[in-house]
Amino acid sequence: MPLFKSIIEVVSSTLAFALLSYTGVASARFLQSDPIGLQGGLNTYSYALNNSLYWVDPLGLDTWPANSGTVTSVFGPRPNPLNPTQQQNHRGIDIRNPSNQPVYNPRDGVVTNISPTSTGANRIKVVYPDGVMCEFLHTAPSVGLHNKVSEGQVLGMSDGSGNVTGPHLHMECRRCPACPKEDPRDVLGIKPLSCKP
Numbered sequence: 001m002p003l004f005k006s007i008i009e010v011v012s013s014t015l016a017f018a019l020l021s022y023t024g025v026a027s028a029r030f031l032q033s034d035p036i037g038l039q040g041g042l043n044t045y046s047y048a049l050n051n052s053l054y055w056v057d058p059l060g061l062d063t064w065p066a067n068s069g070t071v072t073s074v075f076g077p078r079p080n081p082l083n084p085t086q087q088q089n090h091r092g093i094d095i096r097n098p099s100n101q102p103v104y105n106p107r108d109g110v111v112t113n114i115s116p117t118s119t120g121a122n123r124i125k126v127v128y129p130d131g132v133m134c135e136f137l138h139t140a141p142s143v144g145l146h147n148k149v150s151e152g153q154v155l156g157m158s159d160g161s162g163n164v165t166g167p168h169l170h171m172e173c174r175r176c177p178a179c180p181k182e183d184p185r186d187v188l189g190i191k192p193l194s195c196k197p
C-alpha cells in the first residue's frame with residue numbers, strides 16, 4: 001500500500017498558506033493559496049479536497065487529545081449542565097481533563113484561531129489538510145496563531161475557562177468549512193485506545 005504524506009507550510013511573512021503534498025519519492029505538487037485565504041475562512045484548503053495525494057491516515061492512528069479516555073458528555077441534545085431544566089444541543093464531546101493537563105493535537109495541521117469564545121472559554125482551532133477542522137475549548141493555548149502543529153503536539157493546558165462546571169476538554173469537529181458539527185470521534189476516527197500513557 002503506498003503511503004502518502006503531506007505537509008502544510010505556513011508562509012508567515014505573508015500569512016499565505018500553501019499545501020505541499022508528496023509521496024515520499026519524487027512526485028510533488030505545490031498548491032498556491034488564495035491571497036485572502038485567511039479572511040476567506042481558509043478556503044485555501046478546498047484545493048486539497050481535489051488532490052488525491054494529500055495525507056490520509058488509513059490506519060486510524062490519530063492521537064487521542066487527552067490523557068484521559070473518559071468521555072463525560074456525548075454529542076447531541078442534553079440538559080444544560082449549568083441549568084438542567086433547559087435542553088441544549090451539545091455540538092461536541094466533553095473529555096475528562098483536570099486543570100493543567102495537556103490537550104494533544106490529534107493529527108498534523110495548522111492553528112487558525114486562538115481567540116476565546118463569547119462566553120470566555122479559551123479556544124484553539126486547528127485545520128487539517130483534508131479540510132477537517134476541530135476546536136478545543138477550556139484550554140489555555142501553548143501554540144500561536146498560524147503555527148504548524150504536528151500530531152501529538154501539546155496545543156494547550158486545561159484551564160476551566162468559560163461557563164463550565166469544572167475543568168474538562170470540550171472538543172468539536174466538522175469535516176469541511178460548510179459541514180455540520182459531528183461527533184469528533186466519527187470525524188477523526190479516533191478512539192481512547194490511542195490515548196497517551
Ligand SMILES: [Zn+2]
Nearest residue numbers: 092093094170
Ligand atoms: Zn462540551
